[in-house]
Amino acid sequence: MIKYIDEYRDTKLCLSLAERIRAISKKPLNIMEVCGGHTMSIRKNGIQKMVGKHIKFISGPGCPVCVTAISDIDKAIKLAENKNTVICTFGDLFNVPGSISSLAKERASGADVRVVYSAHDALEFSKIEPSRRFVFLGIGFETTAPTVAASILEAAKENVDNYFVLALNKTMPGALRAVLDDKDSKVNALILPGHVSAITGLGMYSFLKDDLKISGCVSGFEPADMLSAVYILVEAHEAGRVILENAYRRAVKDEGNTKALGIMNEVFEPCHVEWRGIGMIPGSGLKIKNKYEKFDADKNFNVTVTRSKENKACLCGEILRGAKTPADCKLFGKACTPENPMGACMVSSEGTCAAWFRYSE
Amino acid sequence: MDNITLAHGSGGKLTHEMIGGIFFKYFKNEMLERAEDAAVFAIKGKRIAFTTDSFVVKPIFFPGGDIGKLAVCGTVNDLAVVGATPKYISCAFIIEEGFSFSDLEKIVKSMADWAKDAGLKIVTGDTKVVGRGEADGIFINTSGIGVFEKDVKLGAEKIKPGDKVILTGNIADHGLAVLGKRKGLEFESEIVSDVAPLNKMLLELTKKVGGVKFMRDPTRGGVATTLNEITEGRKFGILIEEKNIPVSENARAACEILGLEPLYVANEGKAIIVVSSKNEKKALSSLRKNKYGKYAVTVGTVTKNNPGKVCLLTAYGTVRIVDMLSGEQLPRIC
Structure with a gap:
């Protein structure tokens, strides 16, 4: 038995939770699952079919690869063209199409692009090969930002001068507000991210309850986690209450991980940043502070990209805002497949379109 | 796409497209096209x-x-x-x-x-x-x-709804054993590749048990891709049951950590066997006598529903489609 996983996949437990949800669910309820990992779990386990007809899941903006602006992808590709430069990236970003190329295609034409599992791996490469320059593509939310920051602190401590980070990390609250403020938004409740919340804690979500009057519940990624969170949200919705709950206590403390937050805040500061499909969101990006600018790829490489264009028929933007689903997209499953993706939502393994395609019903 | 990428070597969809689009196009003959x-x-x-x-x-x-x-x-x-x-x-x-x-x-x-x-x-x-x-x-x-010692003729065209799909043992070990030793990705595990010669076990099966329709070893692209190769363009589908798919605890844990799905990870000592339901039990007991088939188990059934598709019945009673491997999962595993 794999501890902390199997308990939360227990068939009997899940079926009984689903039954309890169906028993109390009377009013229509649109739940946005913010995180791409949640979308995958819903599709993989068929959770939409288990919870009954009144509940509709809407995928949110929580797939880091999907919300990375196309101009940032182009920038990463441009960096790969630099001589003596190695690009280190999470696997998810590898196949994402920019305006004209992708990192996978650049590697096929000779660029040195390496898939790593953490920023630390990239830093290790740079120590082993001191004559080459290594750029780590720092994407992700609050979950990965502390590890990227830690790699910069380690590089500073050890005086590594061939390690750089293209800082593309984003933070969650601004994006949630942007999505929920949208006039098209049909969202009544949120399943809040598990891993992001493990770092940040619950405090940053208080605006949901206080300002927007929308319920939120932090959830893990196994079917029993998700069904428990849905139950809590349905119960509150039926009773007309607005709540902010944590249903993922084995990983998430209400106050978050203060040590990780400390490391993150030492290296990064908020900045305005463009989200794919949503647009510019003030204060929702993380840039490297001046104190650590020698590790900032933006400042140490001369890369400019012309403004990049999206495919007009691609609905990734609307899908990321929860306004449309992949079923509404003319390209989905036809012109746009994981082999030949038109938009980021089809590329990332946690993208809504990829989840719908991979786990079709 | 102008150049070949690693995904073309994954054994998944792009490999099939390349084979069909270039090799079959020029080498075209009926023997090759049986694929x-x-x-x-x-x-x-x-x-x-x-x-x-x-x-x-x-x-x-x-x-x-x-x-x-x-x-x-x-x-x-x-x-x-x-x-x-x-x-x-x-x-x-x-x-x-x-x-x-x-x-x-x-x-x-x-x-x-x-x-x-x-x-x-x-x-x-x-x-x-x-x-x-x-x-x-x-x-x-x-x-x-x-x-051929006995005049066995196997082929996907012999498969009929109601036939059973047998897997000869735990999946995903080869891909994970190789990956676990790869630079930059070493993980502590006892996962050992399943690479093994299956000829004696399969010969015994086809000699002694009737009703064997089709066999294939699920290497690159894993069990999911091989099952899709079997159903592709056919008038039948295959329904597999999640709870019956054999994966060792170690392999399952490694897949969780790496974000891989066992169904898509390569094997080098396993076979998928389609057999008539009448001969299912006999086939299982024949396979289980061999050391490479000790954990042989029925994982699914050939269905009239969803022709051309592979479906999976989850542990929660919901059904979803299992597609062929997309993109590049693990390069150079064989």
């Missing part, structure tokens, strides 16, 4: 199976095997799954300048040992050496010829 693991044809009335495979695994030594064992077993299994008994194989080596003699000897000895174990001879070969950086260590190609 089976080995071609079967008759010379002077005697049926023969013929296959070839190249091996580029990295690292060349991994828990449970090495590139030499893989090169023998890979070709043996491609012959065995069409119902043939492997007899003779060839080997061709492409070696990079600077490769060590002691490693070469280890690999060649391993090939000899496993050829003996499988009961066949390595009868011809070739060696090329290329400059440093022009290959990566060593690449091996093997081709093999097999004969």
Whole structure:
């Protein structure tokens, strides 16, 4: 038995939770699952079919690869063209199409692009090969930002001068507000991210309850986690209450991980940043502070990209805002497949379109 | 797409597109287009199976095997799954300048040992050496010829709704064993590759048990991709049950950590067997007598519903489609 996983996949437990949800669910309820990992779990386990007809899941903006602006992808590709430069990236970003190329295609034409599992791996490469320059593509939310920051602190401590980070990390609250403020938004409740919340804690979500009057519940990624969170949200919705709950206590403390937050805040500061499909969101990006600018790829490489264009028929933007689903997209499953993706939502393994395609019903 | 990417070598969708779009286009003939693991044809009335495979695994030594064992077993299994008994194989080596003699000897000895174990001879070969950086260590190609001891004729066209789908044991071990030793990704585990010659087990099965319709070894692209190859363009579908799919605890844990799905991870010592429901039990007991089939289990059924598709019944009673591998999961695992 794999501890902390199997308990939360227990068939009997899940079926009984689903039954309890169906028993109390009377009013229509649109739940946005913010995180791409949640979308995958819903599709993989068929959770939409288990919870009954009144509940509709809407995928949110929580797939880091999907919300990375196309101009940032182009920038990463441009960096790969630099001589003596190695690009280190999470696997998810590898196949994402920019305006004209992708990192996978650049590697096929000779660029040195390496898939790593953490920023630390990239830093290790740079120590082993001191004559080459290594750029780590720092994407992700609050979950990965502390590890990227830690790699910069380690590089500073050890005086590594061939390690750089293209800082593309984003933070969650601004994006949630942007999505929920949208006039098209049909969202009544949120399943809040598990891993992001493990770092940040619950405090940053208080605006949901206080300002927007929308319920939120932090959830893990196994079917029993998700069904428990849905139950809590349905119960509150039926009773007309607005709540902010944590249903993922084995990983998430209400106050978050203060040590990780400390490391993150030492290296990064908020900045305005463009989200794919949503647009510019003030204060929702993380840039490297001046104190650590020698590790900032933006400042140490001369890369400019012309403004990049999206495919007009691609609905990734609307899908990321929860306004449309992949079923509404003319390209989905036809012109746009994981082999030949038109938009980021089809590329990332946690993208809504990829989840719908991979786990079709 | 102008250039070949690693995803074209994944064994998944892009590999199939490349094979169809270029190789089949020019090599077009009815034997090739059956797209089976080995071609079967008759010379002077005697049926023969013929296959070839190249091996580029990295690292060349991994828990449970090495590139030499893989090169023998890979070709043996491609012959065995069409119902043939492997007899003779060839080997061709492409070696990079600077490769060590002691490693070469280890690999060649391993090939000899496993050829003996499988009961066949390595009868011809070739060696090329290329400059440093022009290959990566060593690449091996093997081709093999097999004969038919009994006149077994297998083929996906024989499959009918109601037939059972058997898997000969735990999945995903090979891909994970190789990945676990890869630079930059080492993880603590006891996962050992399943690479093994399946010819004796499969010969025993086809000799003693009737109703065997089709066999294939789920290598690159994993069980999900192989099942899709079976259903593709056919008038039947396959429904597999999540709870019956055999995965070891270690492999499952490694897949969780790496974000991989066992159904898409490569195997080198497993077979998927489609058998009539009448002969299911007999087939299982025949397989379980062999050390490579001890954990053989029925994982699914051939269905009239969802023709051309592979579906999975989850532990929660919901059904979803299982597609072929998309993109590149793990390069150079065989």
